[in-house]
Amino acid sequence: MSDGVAGTRLAVVNWRDPWHPAAGGAERYAWEVARRLAAAGARVRYVTSRARGQRRRDRVDGVEFVRLGGRFTVYPRVLLWTLARRRSFDAVLDCQNGIPFFTPWALPRRVPVFCVVHHVHDAQFGLYFPRWMAWVGRVLEGPVSRWTYRRHALVCVSPSTLTAVRERLGWTGSAYVVPNGVTVPPHDARDVEPPPGDPELVCVTRLVPHKRVESLLDLAERLAGLHPALRLNVIGDGPEALALAAAIARRGLGEVVVPHGYVPEEDKAALVARARLHLSASRGEGWGLSVIEAAALGVPTAAHDVDGLRDAVRDGVTGWLAGPDEDLAEAAGRALKELADPARRREVAGACREWAAAFGWARTADRWAALVAAAVATGSAASGDRRAHAVRRYGDARSRVVEGPVRDLLLAGAGPDLTVREATPLERLLGYADDDAS
Template sequence: MNEIARVAGLRVAVVNWRDPWHPAAGGAERYAFEVARGLAGRGARVRYLTCRAPGQRRRERAEGVEFVRLGGRFTVYPLVLLWTLLRRRSFDAVIDCQNGIPFFVPWVLPRRVPVLCVIHHVHDAQFGLYFPPWLAWLGRVLEGPVSRWTYRRHAFVAVSPSTLRAVRERLSWTGPVYVVPNGSVPPAPAGEAGPGPVGDPEVVCVTRLVPHKRLDLLLDLAARLAERRPGLRLHIVGDGPEAPALADGIARRGLGDVVIAHGYVSEEVKTALVARADLHLSTSQGEGWGLSVIEAAALGVPTVAFDVDGLRDAVRDGITGWLARDDDADAADGAADTVDRALKELDDPDRRAEIAAACRAWAGEFDWARTTARMAELLAASVRLGTSSTGDDRAHVVHRYGDEHPRVVEGPARDELLAAPDAVRAVRPATPAERLLGRPGH
């Protein structure tokens, strides 16, 4: 195990709005849990603080992680702060996950306890989709100015280059931001999964049924595709509050023979639906990353998505998928053109095999063990140095004497390595690709 990533014995709190078993759980919950259980597997004592859905236990233990569930959708925030205040000396470090707004744990922790605030994507434009104007305004104030002040002595962690840019440009955050991307399932072996045989196309969309996923746009796209390619079927996999509106939209547009809404399904069924598809689709207005894109790629299935935050990072345009222009005037037509072009490319068996191989290779760059290792490195160094902040938030490639391979490091982990300059053979700034993937040579 990497010496600078040793977290054995550290008392770590992971604070997230939901846990992975919550009915409304999504990619953010997967990230928080994978990191939590990965740290526990490395010997850390991990508590996962979250809200409580009906029927869930207030406390339980799973895969080495102790779950503490407090309050509901909004009351979880003050209850977590109170619970943490009463145990403020019980933690060596905290991972505070921001899903719209963070938990503001620095308010109740000793100053010496480092905090990493994980941001999946900036929500400023989304608050208005879910809340009345006054509450949307409050959300933007908490996400922006209040967060900037609260975490000024700490650091943010972004899951993608898009999120990093949004944190700088839309939240005006000037402090350090580190990059720790999502992991993924292991890629499927070549020949055992991937786009199905050429014929009537099947496309799939794996998504939470919530407003910012733009389900109306997805149905408009399905209608245009059905006109161009009779026999095409769109499988929508996922559940959420917009499920009734989706069903109504399918009926109103007369798409009952084109769109199949599967709702919530098991992982096995979801995997089977994606693996047999020619394409995976996303009409989201923006993501932090695009976990469903990488999970489809692991099965050899490329994605058509809009050129928006997160998805432009997860989809390598022309290599593992295709990006359409996000133009409100003709978004559905533009996306239909992109899907049509993609399906024509996939009609060529050689091109189909090339794309499937590229998808698997890209997905193979991301796994949860690597994600955990990078977070562990930041946490361990932050605890040793007494801060998660840094004076230089760039990532660097550092090659030390005695190390066979150079490594990509940032923040306190980099500062700790460079504190002994005589031990460092070479150092240079990491490229954006090296920073995302966490290893040199990209």
């Protein structure tokens, strides 16, 4: 863990905590960062909503939990809570799940705020809310957020999310990339060889409208015509679970598509490891945590070429992205043809494991620790330079990628032994470079 955050008073504000019944990847991200920064000596408060049966106050792994309000009331209650403690924090991670918490309204200007953006929600509001409320959501996510965080910074989980906030939300201020990590599965899960014969497929997802899980039934019908014993395991729970089960029964796919609901982590890993191919039907993600978790098990992914997923899937290397004139079933069909060759399957599995190994929660937390420490030291999360840079001191094995206040502090004291160049999008994602070739 990076030095520099010991004693820092940090608030992590997120819509839900990882034990909330509707928790997903955003909650996993906030929790993994919070508990690791707490382990490094930061004084962390995780402020969130409260599900039925949850305690209002809690303490886990050195992180103090404060639970306030429900799905919508959490926003004004968090603002009031923050206002009453406005001088109690050195920095804030304000996590956006559609809309952020607008904590700068309640804090002194000197307190650095990082608005964490997993993906842009503008196209999703209409799936969940009436037209007028969807319009309000887009205004809050766009113009209101631009004004609120103009003196602070956004942190995106992937380069394509960073592009989306600039192009779709009109964000012109400071924005950095800190990706998700992955928990490496045990060796007995990683060493599973998919069974011979017709393939098993798997999809790990929350069953919510924007994940478009029912579209997988069209895919299953088409591929089952080519692979009569094909099976698709759907892992995950959510409000669309009953509708999915009804659609499977209505279309007579009970022998092909198996909805497992929520399963423990060990069981999930075993089901994924058996699969020849992982599927993501989503039309927009911030990253694709389930994609990297599958890759850690040696399982590639077929997905749409959309925000987030085009970063998580290395097309033709760790998975297949559907082309502009291609649907997901066609991309999955191409993948299964290649993966029918055992040698190609082993090659892809190795590439998947190598790619997943580049990401870890400890590395994610290290990058956060550096950002927080530098922002507290400089008194601002913002930077005058929108770029990320690869820097390398004489004798270092490889370059380190830095941006924002971390870069500003480093270059302010740079000597002649430091080489600097602009980082590529891939280097910005990974946080390092293997060489200094432009």
